[in-house]
Amino acid sequence: xxxxxxxxxxxxxxxxxxxxxxxxxxxxxxxxxxxxxxxxxxxxxxxxxxxxxxxxxxxxxxxxxxxxxxxxxxxxxxxxxxxxxxxxxxxxxxxxxxxxxxxxxxxxxxxxxxxxxxxxxxxxxxxxxxxxxxxxxxxxxxxxxxxxxxxxxxxxxxxxx
Numbered sequence: 001x002x003x004x005x006x007x008x009x010x011x012x013x014x015x016x017x018x019x020x021x022x023x024x025x026x027x028x029x030x031x032x033x034x035x036x037x038x039x040x041x042x043x044x045x046x047x048x049x050x051x052x053x054x055x056x057x058x059x060x061x062x063x064x065x066x067x068x069x070x071x072x073x074x075x076x077x078x079x080x081x082x083x084x085x086x087x088x089x090x091x092x093x094x095x096x097x098x099x100x101x102x103x104x105x106x107x108x109x110x111x112x113x114x115x116x117x118x119x120x121x122x123x124x125x126x127x128x129x130x131x132x133x134x135x136x137x138x139x140x141x142x143x144x145x146x147x148x149x150x151x152x153x154x155x156x157x158x159x160x161x
Contacts (some may be wrong), residue, residue, distance in 0.1 A: 021120075023113045025145055026093060026106040028076050033106075033146045034113060034138075039095040043109055046090040057083065060105060063092070070094060071154075072103040078153055079133065097150045104153070113140050120147065 023034035024043075042065070049061030049072040058077035062069050072092060076084045084090065084105055092103040120136040123146070135147040 025111040042094040046086045
């Protein structure tokens with residue numbers, strides 16, 4: 001079986017092959033980013049987080065998700081753009097990174113994308129933050145989508161979940 005038709009949230013059938021990658025796309029301001037759909041465990045409305053002492057600016061705190069303590073990372077702050085001022089419209093994307101769960105605070109989840117792995121390009125040199133935190137860039141329907149390197153985003157945070 002080479003391909004499998006999956007339905008996304010918008011009811012369209014997207015062909016998925018072994019050479020394709022499905023992403024959850026989300027926005028931070030005008031920028032679109034994505035993570036592999038297999039890492040996503042849950043998408044939740046922002047309800048705040050319990051702050052922790054001595055953490056970096058981009059660690060908003062932790063939440064208790066059905067008995068699991070999950071650190072919440074502010075992706076805008078992680079990209080060096082200042083802390084997010086969350087509203088009820090912001091969401092937390094809970095993902096697995098290795099054997100831990102983490103949440104990232106984003107402006108909105110926008111789409112489920114299917115991209116061909118051959119269409120993923122290296123991050124252009126110039127912005128070291130983007131180069132360090134992204135695995136690549138892909139163009140999807142005339143917009144650029146940065147592929148988040150989850151291990152890089154959560155590294156150095158001094159938070160155990």
